[in-house]
Amino acid sequence: MEPFFKFAALIAVSASLPLAAFAQNTKKPIDPAIVDKYIQSTFGKAPKEWQDRIIPDETLKACNAAHNDVSSAEADKITAREMMRVVYPADGKFLGDWREGAKIANNGRGGQFSDPPDTVAGGNCYACHQMEQKEVSYGTLGPSLTNYGKDRKYDAAAIKDAYTKVYDSQAVLACSNMPRFGANKVLKEQQIKDIVAFLFDPVSPINK
Ligand code: HEC
Missing domain, CATH: 1.20.5 (Single alpha-helices involved in coiled-coils or other helix-helix interfaces)
Known part of the structure; x- marks a missing residue:
């Protein structure tokens, strides 16, 4: 030619x-079935327990079907259902060590089947939130959490709410884009306490 x-x-x-x-x-x-099939195909030869992870639970099914824009009745159902999954610390303490929390917030490791078995997963909070001001690399999908505790006057109810939010974001807001860290066993109770301390300890760099 x-x-x-x-x-x-x-x-x-x-x-x-x-x-x-x-x-x-x-x-x-x-057709959503085509999308599901495609996603399944990307999991390749991952072990069975990993394959199970991509099956949406009742909450995700409802959110997916409505493109996250659920009716207020459905939203109430979701937050009530997710609230049932939140396990509060047996010792009644929500605040751990903010220094550990700072590390967890910065750690984006975990959740990949190529990870060594002893990998401790992080919260990857900076992928979506501004937190301490000296950190220049952060995502903006979620609101800035700078001065989070200070702005809330270190209030006890706000501390509990933050624990709930991190444990299961959808217990607070239906179809939230934020992962359900405790409910989906990404973070352990102590890690969530450390994260909450990072948000609420008056000496944490988040509040400076
Ligand atoms: C994939 C993105 C994403 C990640 C990762 C993420 N979040 Fe979020 N987060 C959001 C979005 C979006 C919102 C706003 C909507 C909502 O409230 O669910 C939010 C809201 C919040 C709120 C409530 C803010 C308010 O207005 O009071 C807190 C607290 C929070 N996130 C903490 C965290 C912490 C701590 C981590 C890490 C353990 C984290 N988030 C990880 C996306 C994310």
């Missing part, structure tokens, strides 16, 4: 592609 015709053919193909994609989107919504 002459170079000019090659060029013209390329234009024709690339011009028709977005149109085709658009037509598909408007005429026929993508």
